[in-house]
Amino acid sequence: MPPTRIDRASFERRYRARLSDPAFEPLQNEIDALVGAGWDAYAHSRKSPNTRKAGPGYADPNYDLASDWIDTKRALEEAQRQHDDPKLKPRILLINGSSRNEHTCPGEVSKSWRMVELVEPCFHEMGYDVDILDLSRLTAEYGRNIHPCKSCVSTSMALCHWPCSCYPNYSLGQTDDWMNEIYPLWVAAHGVMIITPVNWYQTPTGLKAMIDRLVCADGGNPDPTSTHGKTAREAKELELQGWPYPKHLKGRYFGVVAHGDSVGAETVRRVLVDWLTDLELISAGGIAEADGYIGYMKPYATSHRAFDDDKAFQDKVLNVARALGAAIELARTGHLDNPAKGLKDPEPK
Template sequence: MAASDIRKEMPPVKMPREEFERRYRLRFADPVFDPLQRELDLVIAVAWDAYSHSRKSPLTRKAGEGFSDPEYQIAVDWLAAREAILRAQRKHDDRSQRPAVLVINGSPRTEHTCPGESSKTWRMVKLAETVFEAMGLAVNVLDLSRLTSEFGKNIHPCKSCVATSMPLCHWPCSCYPNYSLGQTDDWMNEIYPLWVAAHGIMIITPVHWYQVPTTLKSMMDRLVCADGGNPDPSSTHGKTAQEAKALELKGWPYPRHLAGRYFAIVAHGDAVGAESVRRSLSDWLTDMSLVSAGRFAEVDGYVGYMEPYATSHRALDDDAAFQKDVGNAARALGTAVKLAREGRLENPGRGLVDTNPKQQR
């Protein structure tokens, strides 16, 4: 297929003014907004103008030095996200800083919304955090349950730019925010630096229907740009598919932006699926060139197996063995991070040449 062969055959998605206004007003269904209809009319008129003219990134500036096209008008939001990642990388590389671990709560369950109760996953996160702190490591906790309970917290879906061409997938992601479509408040620009700054990543997650929860999967999909993504949007002049395809066909290096970090996984269920979730997470992280901290760092198991959900917290209270498994996973990861930081543990795959590199798959 020639680089210029851009396939376009899907139905249009642009809506008329009437439908746009109907959907926009749904956000203000609460009667408290009834006295503000005049003000809403003005806001909707401006929002329609932004939508109808597709003003995705209204605030831009010239890319400047260090970019393929210094004159390209690049989104100010993206530049801020890029600077946060660069700061995080400098912190990661600074030998005077304590080695850092990122612990991720993959559960959407929280007492602050409909379930009315905290999750067992959160308890495991706090257990792991205690272990890391006792080992002298810096710890950041990423609580993905905030997506279900906190106003303005979103991880918008991946738009699959990489399937058009890898260079079209920018690092960090440039798909959001999209102001014309109301796709704002995207959390990923805060999450990317947490991954970059970390020397170790620990994911603790429940099983939802044989899979990871949607909260965790949303973040995973949006991390595709960390594995081969293009750090220079000016090289494709934004989302210009034809330029991106031509760039890839010249030979794309697939930069691994998170390579070399160590990981641990705890996948827990109540009946089925823990093993497959743990394996899929391990495969995903390994494919991004992260390194497993070993057998004890990859845990799958069942808490309150086939017992009532209503007593599942008590089941965890009584399951000292599983609590120990969580602690062991944290200790294995913490040990790997510390040894690597001291130069006493090296990635066994370093320097080896991949006979089946990603661009040929």
């Protein structure tokens, strides 16, 4: 592929473009120093400038792991401990997949968020703690990013680390990666409910970015020292020795709501169900897999009024929450088991 390195002049032009507010004009000496430091990091490809020895429990205890990754791995371990503690309330991860947020353009709340507000009290009434993941903050909150998946898994499953080690990349300015906070939310959850609109027959951009970055939960390598970082040759050798494809989120229950105004709701619902099933999460049943239309083929300008008037759709959304909550309770009390428990995929990938 063509080279991606840029020269000093291009780097400086792009760096300074982020500081175009007139408030920065008196700070040119300071900015010059920052540009110089940033160029040095870029020129020497310092992806992870802060590292620590991996220590006991890793294939190579002396390997220098990124401090960011170690901190996220510990957060995952703590989230798993909470998940497994029967003394704690079970947790629901409630996800708003819409990119719309009234605190930025278009200045209006999303219908997906209204559905989140509708079902949250329902979960509390059933005795669950709720973590809300509002993906609209990617468009409305400073420093919120989900960087693209680099498809390391297509080189080798062992090269795709759990949690993802591709970011942050300080030399390229690829920082503030929200996934380091999102992974523990998934691990701690006993049930996941996703509410999303349809954007051109697909999920919104932020939701799709999170989906892609969760590929490491589907067979990812929990020990980057076993591949000495991103050493493709070592990863391929490790996979060919017989990779176990660990399912890091298996056994959690899920429900989904996909809504649109004209087309695509059924498609998005199927995509989400297939993806979650591939991760070996368990559907809370047909009632918990909902799609439908609000104000079908009506003007966008009246869509919120259409949602207010559509009590049947609101009940459909509430039923997803009720079914999900019931499934988790039945499973925790030993009255519901995974029918596929103990079965192994003969062709895992």
